[in-house]
Amino acid sequence: MLSLLIVDDEPTIVDTLAFTIDWEQLEIMTVYKAYSAKDALLILSEHAVDIVIADINMPRMTGIELVAEIYQQYRHVKSVLLSGHAEFAYAKQAIKYGVSDYLLKPVSDEDLIAVISRLVHKIKEEWQEVVSQTRVVDTLKESLPILKDKLLNEMLMGRVKEDSLVYLLDLYELPFHLGDEICIMVIRMEESLPEFNERDFYLVEYAIMNIAVEMLGDSHDLWPCKDANGLLVLLVRNKSGRDDNEMVDEHKKFDSLAMQLQRNIGLYLKRVVSIIVSKWGRFPEDISTLYSYITEQIRSRLANESGCFLSGQLPEAAYVQQPLYRLYETPTLQHLLENRRWGEYREKLEMVIEDMKQAGNLSEEHVREAYTVVVGSFYYYAHKHNRLLSDLVGNTAVLDRSVYSVQQFSEWAFYMLDKIQRSDQAEQRSSREKMTLKIREYIDRNLSTASLQTIADAVYLHPVYLSRLYKTETGEGISEYIQKQRMLKAVEMLKNNSLKIYEISEHMGFKNAAYFSKLFREEYGMTPNEFREQL
The missing domain is CATH 3.40.50.2300 (Response regulator)
Incomplete structure (x- = not known):
């Protein structure tokens, strides 16, 4: 508007x-x-x-x-x-x-x-x-590096759905296709570089990528990003489409090239790095698993090591993934509830529960851990809004319920979420009703001067939002209501014969009596004088 x-x-x-x-x-x-x-x-x-x-x-x-x-x-x-x-x-x-x-x-x-x-x-x-197509395309090209980085980070966390991925790959001009053979390579800079500022870090990473493209670009496509841990992550796609026997040799060649990359970074950039290469898998379904596997290797095997090289041929046991890892990914459950992102909260909870159902190493302690995190987010939301959780769900017994299995946890968590969401929606409706009443009270008190702007100033809302809120709640515009109330008040005043028409007009906020008469005629089909004569 x-x-x-x-x-x-x-x-x-x-x-x-x-x-x-x-x-x-x-x-x-x-x-x-x-x-x-x-x-x-x-x-x-x-x-x-x-x-x-x-x-x-x-x-x-x-x-x-x-x-x-x-x-x-x-x-x-x-x-x-x-x-x-x-x-x-x-x-x-x-x-x-x-x-x-x-x-x-x-x-x-x-x-x-x-x-x-x-x-x-x-x-x-x-x-x-x-917002035309030309400008969008130009803006998109300028933002491509950031968008590619974000998309890969989302894929590492397993958050991108396949149907939207195909569109984004084409939009971002990425040479990756469903079913491609891929691996993940992580490059960790070992030195703290205290003498470098943030720009220097960026330049070093840029130089590393240039070396990587120079060495690997002929045979492999590279898609880089900076992950949440500050590691340089490269999604690698083998350009050749050879049979399985030949691919084994290709994987060995890639490991050899990756080792040479580590050496050249030290030789030309004078920087010590560790390089970890995952097993090979399929795009996109294996990306999250490969990434979880490789970060687990970094935590468990490189905590006290520097300048290491690990290839993908590690024991299968390294693939074991913690069943609750999604529970702690950002955005957190508390953050989602705090911002009333109900759909995203529900989706994350569904993924956590599905992971728990699929986990082969799940214990009762894991269920209790998940219960503790989720109930903590509910308490946080309630107290953040100066409410008691027991008031929001309307049942104190459900807060003390014992949860021992994934099924029990699932039923309890979604029951609580539904209760809290419905309570919030009811509170929002009540708040809108109170605001509508407040608007009408202000108009009644200030009938001669009330306008959209003066009302907005009085209730501390933007005029556009205020108008939309009022019309949604009542079905009529604020100006319509003001005019209707002024006409009703004018009718009452016309019963007093001692009041002149222009006095009534001024009292209603109309500086022009002729304009007041015009509006009155439109409302009642006669002029104020004719109305008074009928009385």
Whole structure:
């Protein structure tokens, strides 16, 4: 939704334009009013404005001077000038300031609506151009290294689904295909490099990749990333499609090249590194397993070693994976709950439970460990929101339930999650209902001055969000409700014959009695005087 600013030194013109047109129909959510160019510039500095309608003939600073200033400071803002016949030729000169259109006074509703509709359409087209395919592609190319790094990190954690992977591989121009033979190579720099800053680390890693591509690029495709532990990880694809017997020799050749890579890094970069090469597997299903296996080797075998080389031909037992490793991956369960990412929490919990079901070395202690972590995340969420977990789930007995098996843990965890989520949704609904009541109370107390902006300021919400929230809850716009309440109040006041029509108009916030009469007639099919005569 867009916003509009009306500027004229005659308040009646500004108010009439602001209240006569159904701006929401034109996708204008917020209408600002200014009675001088100075006020207009102040509003522009404090609020996001898309369209300005300005009178050309104003004291101190003219409309042309105003649009010239807007052109200098706010190039995205569309300007429309209002002018009389005598000023029209003069107004045409403002074309160099990007004025979008001109309207002759007095302005008809139809002409104004037509001009604003065109500008709204034009603004949409311009934003569409911003996100057009050409720009997206250009931006994508600039971001490719980061995107490739992130995608590989997600794959190492087993988080990428195969159906989306095929699309991303093509989009990122990666030469990897389903079923390709792959392995993982990890390069760990052994020196702390205290004399180097972060940029120097980046340069050393860049130099290592250059050497790796030079040595391995003819026979293998390399896809690098920096993992969460700060290790340089390379996904390796063998370019040749030979039979199994020949591939054994190819794997030995690759190990030999990897050892030469380690030597050349030391020779040309004067840096000691350890290189660990995993077994060979299939893309993409084996990536997470190979990575877990290789990081386990680093933890168990290289803790006190430096400058080592480990090939993939290690005992099969090294593939044994901890059944709860996903439980501790980022984002944590606490983080997901804290940000109300219910779907992601549920998905992670499902993966943890599936891992537990598939594990051959699962003990009762593992179940208790998983229970402790999950219940801890529930307590954290409840106390973070100043609630008791027992209040959220409505049952203290479930908190003390004994859990000994994966099935029991699964039933308990999802029961608790459903309860907490429903409680949160109910609280959100209650909060919205309270906000709607607060808005209406404010309007009732400030009927003559209430507007979308004043209400937004009073309840500390952005006008666009406030308008959307109110309409979702009540089915009507805020301006509609304000006008309806003003008309109801006017009806009550008309029963008092001592009050003049213009006094009632001013009390309702209308500076123009004729405009008040027009709205009253639209609402009740008669003028205020006719209504009073019927009484």
